[in-house]
Amino acid sequence: MPPRTCCAPSPPPASTPPPPPRPRGLWRARATPAPPPASHAPHKFHTNPLFHLHHDDDGICTDDSDASSTASARKRRRLASDTPPTSDEEVLYWDYSRKCSPHPERLDKWVTRSKRMDTTSTAGPGAHPAPPPAAPTSCDLEDWEDLKELFAKAAEIYENEPPQDAMPLLRGVIHECHRFMRMYYDPSVVYAPPPPPDAARRPVQTPPDQRVVRDWLADRPPLYPPPRPEPELVAKAKARLGAEEDRKKCKCKDLPTAFYTILGTTLFFFGNLIDQDAALAAPGEAPRPTPYWLAAIDVFEIGENLPIRTSGRGCPGAPEDWRMAIIWGRTLVCLTHEALAREKDAGPAAAGTPDEPAWPPDSPFALIGERRLPRTGRMSLANTTPEEMMLIAKDQFSRGIFHMPHPLHHARRLAQAGPPQPRALPAVFTCTPPLTAYSASAPPPTAPAATDTEPDAPPPGLLPGETFSRAKELFTIASEVLDVAERFPAPSARAGLAAFADGLLGQMKLEANTERAGTYAPWAGAGAIVLARGRASLVVGAAKAEEIEGRIEAGDAGVWGCDEAVDGREALGVAVVYLEKAREALIAKQEEERAARGEAIVVERADDEDGDDEDMGGDSDEEEGEEGAVAPRGGAETTVEEVGTMLAEALLTLANLTEDVREREVLYARAQREGGDAIVLDEWDEEDGMEV
Structure with missing residues (x-):
């Protein structure tokens, strides 16, 4: 053994074992088999949200594939860096999901996930059959954002294009909402903020300044004016009240009823198009508009009586959903038209038309019927007069108009708020199309062709809130x-x-x-x-x-x-x-x-x-x-x-x-x-x- 010198480093203690070799990483060193090159051709970015919503002729898209792709995309979001994609897998991920970025200016990039749209008949389960109980399926915020974009495009085409072009997209929205409802009894849990914990809900107490005045008046007769509270107590009470008001303000991006507003509005549009042309109904669908309008009323009633709204545990300062109230009233107006037409043409044909056909158990309408409130009687044309329906419609209109944003107030609020904030719903949804939306005299606007130099331009109609009138x-x-x-x-x-x-x-x-x-x-x-x-x-x-x-x-x-x-x-x-x-x-x-x-x-x-x-x-x-x-x-x-x-x-x-x-x-x-x-x-x- 060589002698030790003062300059030689001392060896580690015998009790400390040497550190084990660092593994190369469970995900870094893992080899991923390269898939066929034909299926990994990179796609160009398109400004049209429907570019990635491919219309599948077979209409087959299982929930297992959606769940696995969602899980893999979530994993890649955690591990991916901000460097440009180099492998085929990263190129697919780039096309599939939105890229997370801390910069707010990048949140407005119109890049959607590649996702098949179900356009089959609404009388059946669609191309997404019910998964087995053991299959891990769920919907996340990205699915919710995709649903809103799909609905915005469907509303835009409903307003500007012929009915036969809007029907596939409306069916796609109904099937996607059906998928949400199969997975969650209340789909608002996907996007609604969680309720506050029990510790955060403090019992209601009388403020100290008011308690002093109350106790003083209780012990002494009111011969003299009560003493003024100290300025410090008044300032503390005002600060506490201001903090309480700030806590009660709604900070939700989407209202709890947003999902039901989308589904009910889609059913309303669907019934309007069937009313214009019964030949647009797919096999198995009712060729009459009444079942779709009544289903829309059921959806609105379900959204109005959500547990998050009635239990007091939701957002305390959530505003009223004026869009749902407006479409609710317009649906009742359509049902009134139908009731008056039946009274005018009273006969065997009018009496033999059922308001609700026998839907298959796995159809979206059967699930809506199961979620219907049991304590309320369902509205039908047989037990409701046209005068009663219009009375309810006027109440809904008054409620929606009262909470509808006003142009002057909106402009003043924008001037005080500064730069525009991200919208809770697409701008097309803020302006509901009329009953007869398509007009041959006014040709629809055509979307400009997508170019490589302008990948971030939003599609027509999905512009900021200036489109609301x-x-x-x-x-x-x-x-x-x-x-x-x-x-x-x-x-x-x-x-x-x-x-x-x-x-x-x-x-x-x-x-x-x-x-x-x-x-x-x-x-x-x-x-x-x-x-x-x-x-x-x-x-x-x-x-x-x-x-x-x-x-x-x-x-x-x-x-x-x-x-x-x-x-x-x-x-x-x-x-x-x-x-x-x-x-x-x-x-x-x-x-x-x-x-x-x-x-x-x-x-x-x-x-x-x-x-x-x-x-x-x-x-x-x-x-x-x-x-x-x-x-x-x-x-x-x-x-x-x-x-x-x-x-x-x-x-x-x-x-x-x-x-x-x-x-x-x-x-x-x-x-x-x-x-x-x-x-x-x-x-x-x-x-x-x-x-x-």
């Missing part, structure tokens, strides 16, 4: 309520619903004043707002006139001063003013379009006192033969004629409610000029002032 929401609700109001047989019901619709139209505060000559909204058309108000006033005035029609025919002298006659004359006078403005706006818009095309237009005003019926009737024929003058194409001239017919009806009804004979004759003559051959006046007996 409170006026458009109010106009859609008022138009649908007005349509169903005209179908009610009872005059009182028609007048009440038309007055409700006119109140909604009166709340619309557009960027430009609606009383101006333009009265043009890009989403409604020229004169649409004043035309709707004119229709509503006409319905109210006609209903008032119908209520006292019997007294007028009986020759009651006091009928002219009754409340119904006064209200009817007032409503009809307002209707005449609005309808004239609407016609002027339509004609002005028509002239602008023709001037832009370099064409000429000649419009004869029907309210010209010097004109006669013969000249007005021959104008359209002469325009077709004139050189350089082309008759209006499309629906513009038809709309002007329809406005003229409504104006003639308002004038005729107003004349029937007018006591002065001279004024009545002037109104009759004007109504005949406006309506032309459509208005046929009966002979008038001057002695008794009645028609014969």
Whole structure:
């Protein structure tokens, strides 16, 4: 043994064993067999969310593959670095899931996971059969984000594309929601924050400053004013109350009812498209819209009575889901249309149509029926009258409009908040499409082709909240309520619903004043707002006139001063003013379009006192033969004629409610000029002032 020197290092103690060799890593040194190169071709990034939602002809996609791929993607997210992908496995992961990044500016990259979309019939379980009990299946936040993006694209196509293009996506949303409901009794647990622990819920106590005043007043008679609390106690109490208010503020990204809002809205859209064309129903699906609308009502009721909302353990300051309330009311309006149609066409065919067919046990509708609340009676067209349904619809509309964001408040909030924050739901969802969404006259916008230089551009329609329009929401609700109001047989019901619709139209505060000559909204058309108000006033005035029609025919002298006659004359006078403005706006818009095309237009005003019926009737024929003058194409001239017919009806009804004979004759003559051959006046007996 060599001698030890002072400079030689001392050996380790004999009791300390040498460290074992460092393993090369259970995941670093593990060899992964290379799959076939044909299936690992890297994909380019596309801005369209549907690029990775492939339409599978066979429709086969098992939950086991989703679970294994989700687990592997989760593992790769933990171990992957920010370096560019080098292996085939990392390239697939890059295409499959969103890349986690601490930078908030990278959270808006529109890169979605490659996922098959189930477009099979909604009458069956879909392409995702129920997994065995032992199979580990779950849904995570990425599945929830994918569902929201898929619904946003489905809503966009529903609004802008033909119905046959929207049906596959709506089926895909229904099947994906069905998968969530099979895995969770309440799917909101996927995205809702966990409830606070029991220790965080402190018992309610009286603040110290209030307790001092209460005890002082309890021990002594109120002969002298109570002592003022010290400023320090007041400051502490205010700070405690402020902290309590901050704790109660909702910090949720998505409302607990967001899942049920998506599913119910999808069923509402699905029923609307089936109502337009029953041939769009797949094998096994009901060719009638009523089952889908009733299923949407069931979904809304389930979401309204969630345990997280009724138990008091959820977010204490969560706002009301105004979107769900609006779609709930619109669904009830559609059911009212169906109920009125059945009352009008009462017969064996109408009585033999079931509201709920016998769905297979593994279909989404059967699962919705199982989750239905047992303590509430299900709404059906057999046990609910149209008046009751519209009463509930008006309550839901009022609730949704009350909590709907206001443009002025929203702009002020954005100015105070600074840069925009990530949205809880896609922007397309904030603007619900109307009942008849597709219009052949307005071609849908086409998405720009994806390029390699702009991989992060969001697809059309998924833009920030500037696309939301409170006026458009109010106009859609008022138009649908007005349509169903005209179908009610009872005059009182028609007048009440038309007055409700006119109140909604009166709340619309557009960027430009609606009383101006333009009265043009890009989403409604020229004169649409004043035309709707004119229709509503006409319905109210006609209903008032119908209520006292019997007294007028009986020759009651006091009928002219009754409340119904006064209200009817007032409503009809307002209707005449609005309808004239609407016609002027339509004609002005028509002239602008023709001037832009370099064409000429000649419009004869029907309210010209010097004109006669013969000249007005021959104008359209002469325009077709004139050189350089082309008759209006499309629906513009038809709309002007329809406005003229409504104006003639308002004038005729107003004349029937007018006591002065001279004024009545002037109104009759004007109504005949406006309506032309459509208005046929009966002979008038001057002695008794009645028609014969």
